[in-house]
Amino acid sequence: MHTHTHTHTDAHTMAPNSLAAVAARLSLLALAHLPLASGGCLGCGAREESALLGEASGVVSARESVPNRCLRDPQEEGGAKAKPLRRLMKAFTARASGPIDDVVEESRVPIPEPKEGELLIRVKACALAPGDIRNLRGDCDLLGPKAPWVIGGDVSGEVVKVGPKPKTITPTRTPFVDGKKEQQQQQQQQQLYRQFQTGDRVCSMFDFRPKGALAQYAVVKVGNTAVLPSSVSCRQAAALPSSVLAAMLLAKQQLRKGDRVLVLGASGGVGTHLVQFLKKFGASYVAVTSTATSLMTSLGADHVIDYRTEEWSDAEEYQGNNRFDMIIDLVGTYESWRKAKQLKVLKGGRLGGRYTTF
Numbered sequence: 452m453h454t455h456t457h458t459h460t461d462a463h464t465m466a467p468n469s470l471a472a473v474a475a476r477l478s479l480l481a482l483a484h485l486p487l488a489s490g491g492c493l494g495c496g497a498r499e500e501s502a503l504l505g506e507a508s509g510v511v512s513a514r515e516s517v518p519n520r521c522l523r524d525p526q527e528e529g530g531a532k533a534k535p536l537r538r539l540m541k542a543f544t545a546r547a548s549g550p551i552d553d554v555v556e557e558s559r560v561p562i563p564e565p566k567e568g569e570l571l572i573r574v575k576a577c578a579l580a581p582g583d584i585r586n587l588r589g590d591c592d593l594l595g596p597k598a599p600w601v602i603g604g605d606v607s608g609e610v611v612k613v614g615p616k617p618k619t620i621t622p623t624r625t626p627f628v629d630g631k632k633e634q635q636q637q638q639q640q641q642q643l644y645r646q647f648q649t650g651d652r653v654c655s656m657f658d659f660r661p662k663g664a665l666a667q668y669a670v671v672k673v674g675n676t677a678v679l680p681s682s683v684s685c686r687q688a689a690a691l692p693s694s695v696l697a698a699m700l701l702a703k704q705q706l707r708k709g710d711r712v713l714v715l716g717a718s719g720g721v722g723t724h725l726v727q728f729l730k731k732f733g734a735s736y737v738a739v740t741s742t743a744t745s746l747m748t749s750l751g752a753d754h755v756i757d758y759r760t761e762e763w764s765d766a767e768e769y770q771g772n773n774r775f776d777m778i779i780d781l782v783g784t785y786e787s788w789r790k791a792k793q794l795k796v797l798k799g800g801r802l803g804g805r806y807t808t809f
Contacts, residue, residue: 604661
């Protein structure tokens with residue numbers, strides 16, 4: 452399955468809150484890291500690691516950065532060697548909602564400690580997704596993370612510490628709670644926990660809100676994490692968790708074998724994987740709207756509609772007996788639904804027609 456494409460873009464020519472602009476301005480195509488020194492801290496030592504998390508000059512150029520030191524006990528005097536109380540790491544944090552240039556800055560924050568059912572990983576790569584942009588814009592103020600927060604949700608890296616083993620809990624048994632199901636879930640959690648060891652290469656997705664990943668170290672939930680096969684790089688893996696899972700669930704839950712499917716906006720993270728899953732799970736025909744014709748064809752699309760020159764909702768080749776059984780809208784606009792419900796190219800509900808937006 453194809454997992455990664457990359458094109459060079461100039462951050463100065465893009466919309467300030469676009470995904471490409473965020474990545475370009477933060478210079479985060481790869482993350483450098485410092486090892487956890489015994490009794491020491493990140494950022495302390497004889498030499499300064501200027502490559503940590505990229506140069507990121509476009510983000511912190513006019514700001515005073517946090518001093519590169521650990522927090523030490525002020526009571527120690529007389530030349531005795533100070534003991535670090537907390538170890539710090541470099542991270543990109545958002546202090547409020549707003550434009551990327553105004554609210555995101557390089558900071559030093561304490562290295563998180565994994566709790567029960569969690570892993571601490573040394574971050575190798577982090578993917579920015581539409582959810583991150585919505586959080587930065589303030590679209591999710593009600594459910595979004597509280598400021599300041601470390602941005603980024605989908606992440607890959609190396610396990611450096613495994614949190615405490617989950618405790619055994621007596622299953623709840625009431626008329627409204629299935630105790631056996633609770634026990635099975637607990638056993639599954641413990642089984643997941645046992646498969647991770649220090650040094651494992653893993654990828655993980657965020658739990659509820661995309662946060663905590665764009666840093667040198669991140670804490671991830673065991674249930675949201677998978678060990679990487681040797682054939683997948685950390686950079687590729689960071690682009691997988693949310694997009695691949697969403698695409699797989701869409702295809703598994705919505706597709707009926709033999710369906711003719713139209714995917715609107717198929718060249719993004721979810722779409723490029725969705726096309727492959729649709730073909731794998733039994734779609735008889737997959738058409739997509741995209742300008743990336745060669746990419747879509749290589750992923751298995753039967754036909755690519757260039758929305759700049761063609762109108763998918765009026766295409767005669769998809770009318771009558773050739774109407775689609777399902778349209779999956781990855782653009783998410785009311786205009787697409789308005790066109791689809793005219794039922795020119797989509798079957799009616801009584802005939803099994805479905806319209807899904809994501």
